[in-house]
Amino acid sequence: MKSFSYVSAPDTATALRTIADGEDVKFLAGGTNLVDLMREGIEQPPTVVDITRLPLTGIEELAGGGIRVGALVSNSRLAADPLIRTRYPVLAQAILHGASAQLRNMATVGGNLLQRTRCMYFYDETAACNKRAPGSGCGAIGGFSRGGAVLGASEHCIATHPSDMAVALVMLDAVVEVESLHGVRRIPVAEFHRLPGDTPHLETVLAADELITAVELPPVAVAANSRYRKVRDRASYAFALVSVAAALAVEDGVVTEVRLALGGVGTKSWRATEAERVLLGRLATEGAFQRAAEAELAAAEGGPQNAFKIELAQRTIVATLRQLLTDGSAA
Numbered sequence: 001m002k003s004f005s006y007v008s009a010p011d012t013a014t015a016l017r018t019i020a021d022g023e024d025v026k027f028l029a030g031g032t033n034l035v036d037l038m039r040e041g042i043e044q045p046p047t048v049v050d051i052t053r054l055p056l057t058g059i060e061e062l063a064g065g066g067i068r069v070g071a072l073v074s075n076s077r078l079a080a081d082p083l084i085r086t087r088y089p090v091l092a093q094a095i096l097h098g099a100s101a102q103l104r105n106m107a108t109v110g111g112n113l114l115q116r117t118r119c120m121y122f123y124d125e126t127a128a129c130n131k132r133a134p135g136s137g138c139g140a141i142g143g144f145s146r147g148g149a150v151l152g153a154s155e156h157c158i159a160t161h162p163s164d165m166a167v168a169l170v171m172l173d174a175v176v177e178v179e180s181l182h183g184v185r186r187i188p189v190a191e192f193h194r195l196p197g198d199t200p201h202l203e204t205v206l207a208a209d210e211l212i213t214a215v216e217l218p219p220v221a222v223a224a225n226s227r228y229r230k231v232r233d234r235a236s237y238a239f240a241l242v243s244v245a246a247a248l249a250v251e252d253g254v255v256t257e258v259r260l261a262l263g264g265v266g267t268k269s270w271r272a273t274e275a276e277r278v279l280l281g282r283l284a285t286e287g288a289f290q291r292a293a294e295a296e297l298a299a300a301e302g303g304p305q306n307a308f309k310i311e312l313a314q315r316t317i318v319a320t321l322r323q324l325l326t327d328g329s330a331a
Contacts, residue, residue: 001038005047012211015051016181020209022047027211029072030106032099033115040123042132056110056213059083065219071110071212075165076101078109088217090226090245094168097230100237110212112165113176113192116203118239119159120144130156134201141303147241150300150309152267157200158306160264161193162239167263168228169215170271171245177214178206189215193268200267222247222257229320231264231312240264242313248324250284258321265300265313272296275317284325286318293317 009015019025026034026045029052037043056070059081067083078084079095099107121127121139128137140148140158148158169189176187193204206212226247232238243263249256258279260272275296282288293314300310 002041002044004038004045006050007047008050008053010053012054012056012179012213015049015054015211016179016209018047018049019211020181024208025049027051029108029111030074031111032103032107033111037116041125042123051211062216067217069109069215069217071108071214073109075099075104075107075109075112079104086224088168088172088220088223088226090171090223090228090247091165091168091217093228094164094230094243094245097228097240097243098164109165109215112163113169113189113212113215114204114206115163117159118162119147122159130196130200131159131203132201134199138200144305145303146305147239148303148306149267150265150297150302150306150313151262151270152195153301154196154198154200154267156198157196157267159196159200159267160239161266161268163269164228164230164240164243164263166193166269167243167261168245169217170269171226171247171259171261172220172223173218175216175218176212177216178210179213180207180210182209184213185210186216189269190271196267220247220259222249222259225249225324226259227320227324229316229323231316242309242316244313244316244320246317246320246324248284248321250325253283255279255282255284255288260296260317262296262313262317265309272317274298279321284321286322289318289321290314292321 025047028048028050056072058070060068075095079092085092121129127139149160174189228245230240230243240263245261247259262270275292278292278295
């Protein structure tokens, strides 16, 4: 590991000044991804700013019924919070489907959003990877691409985003609060991660001097009837081949509200707006669910190794909506 300077920030102002004054400075919270990347030589920041002492660990109910979650709240604590489990069960389920209990105890909300892809070519310094070394090419294209994206990919990158939590947050229209010395701004989670285009190394819209301070969940009544379904190669400790976050409301057999987001298939967490459009106002039937899933995946493109994800995503959407409908709470 390359030598680096370590700064333990006693307050937010110190953390922001330190990162503003340096180049390629990184914030350290749980370290479940950054430390691994540093050990592998993929990340080599000259300075690491420890932010674990900052007062960003609250889970607060907002006046309108939403919830504000501090960026340093651990994944385990968020998933176990009674308000989250009651109002946003999809979020608790998504978190519990990710990593191991030990990692969830350390990983933070802000860090989860900033984790980098698990594409094998990204982690292999001998392989071409435009995320790791811009302009070097993409080894996954034409290589081992079974885990690659079928939505949002480009000729420069087909790596998927690994977060389960982000899929649920996109479905819920959550907002990321970030702060710098210039002030505070709010970014919808759906806009926080970038599509790769021709600059796959630029993964978020976060500026180099900005710190994630919180995530706000708006009041979403339909989220009380929500589910997260994850399909993976083994039952635990594996990233998604396909995942679906869904919420559904049905009155007199007609879909009155639906929310869908996909993981494992996109270069970022994917809001399934076309499927939502097809379903809204239609009879809640198996056939309608299938048509909506097909409409969403119509633009998907896969190669010989990952094209199976297209049908798998369709089947997973249908199965998740069927579960929401038949468990009695949406009928």
